[in-house]
Amino acid sequence: MSSADEILDVVDENDRVVGRARRGDVYARGLRHRCVFVWARDPQGRVFVHRRTASKLVFPSLYDMFVGGVVGAGESYDDAALREAEEELGVSGLPRPEHLFTFLYDDGAGRSWWSAVYEVRVTGAVSPQAEEVAWYGFLAEEELAARLAEGRWEFVPDGMAAYARLRGFGGPASAR
Template sequence: MDELVALYAEGDLSGRVTGVAARSAVRAGNLPHAATAVLLRDERDHLYVHRRTDTKDLYPGMHDVFAGGVVLAGEDPSGAAARELSEELGVRNCDLRPCLRYWYADEHASYLAYVYEARYDEHRCGPVVHQPSEVAAGWWLSTADLVTRLADPAWAFVPDGRATLGRYLRQARRSTGGFRA
């Protein structure tokens, strides 16, 4: 079944919905929509990194540090973020904190990115359990180790995740004067 995705006014940061289209039409026409990106951070400040399955419709087989996906018709971004975190990583009841919002666009995607951080506590959020159709493998990395891996051009990382992580880290450095590795 083709999900219905909310369409957004391109470049408009207010989050104004302008219509609805089937997910396949959004992908085929690179239609402007909204998507969530949730960074999962544990008590040691490590980030959960995963490798996407080879069957994903966008950036298959690449690494990512965000759980996320499209905002469906009638769904608010916070609800979509919680849904995607639960669907992809099996994690529930984590506190979601909005971090930033911006437009991302490349030849494959054009979306208003709603970026969140989730603090992970296994006792409260449950174990990380991958959705087999979306996540092939995953592990925790320090921010410093992730940045080192991102510097390796042979390590395939989703372009939108790379752009979003860069914005997130720059914002974190400005607001805290540094970032724990």
Template sequence: MGERVERVDEHDEVLGVVDRGEAIRHGWLHRVATIVCRDTGGRILVHRRPEDASRFPGHLNWMLGGAVGVAESYEDAAARELAEELGVLDRPRFLFKFLCAGAISPYWLGLHEVVVTGPVRPDPSEVARYGWVSEGELDEVVRHRAFVPDAREAFHRYRARPFG
């Protein structure tokens, strides 16, 4: 049995517990928590996914994250993913969520943000390389053909939100 997630509806209400792979295969909605990391100067972390990653190998992304587990909140999942993928122990701030069509399958994407004040220790199975870029530089990176499509959609929504 693979990773267990909550299958949800178009209102993000829980319908049941399923295997994440099954949710993806059938196009069932589930939840994903993502984190945008900024440094104290406001720059944003951008990373390249490993070449052997199962999804979007070698692609660029400005978010870290993963599936929200059973009975786990978006916020708890974001904190867990931040610790697992970047070695940072902090509580990211929830910004918004949206129903993402997804390049592989649809899901609810919860976007969080955190200011990283200490060193990072990326998990090489998740982050092949990383760097910090300004918002202007990120505008350019997002247009790169090897940018994760769902991350591009999240970026445009992030930039268009009325509160920031």
């Protein structure tokens, strides 16, 4: 099954399930759904940053400071956060990511999803999925901030919205 055929819950403005649809249809019709964002840090506190592959359905070839993805139909945010982090980082046995906050992302142009933001500590080596991640590195928060300020790397807009809220909430739990 391709990622476009994956079944997702369609939700309303209050994050209540109102139906189900194929992922490709959800994107094509601009249906609201659920996503998870996981702020992954290594033992030194550096943040996992990556560039998405050109084959991604949403925001191809852009940079992201979160790993994550869509929440499958009937799946909880917590389960999706762990699944997506392990899949995208190419690891197993991660601790369950800690939920930080949830917000409604809406770009005003037909892209809208409930976004649950998590944090996880990655203690071992990563081996990101080649079909998901074109480049990656662990960056100190200061280096990430410098990359954002210089504007040479184009970051995913939903990740930028989550990052802005993360900074507004005083940063990740491990940095408090």
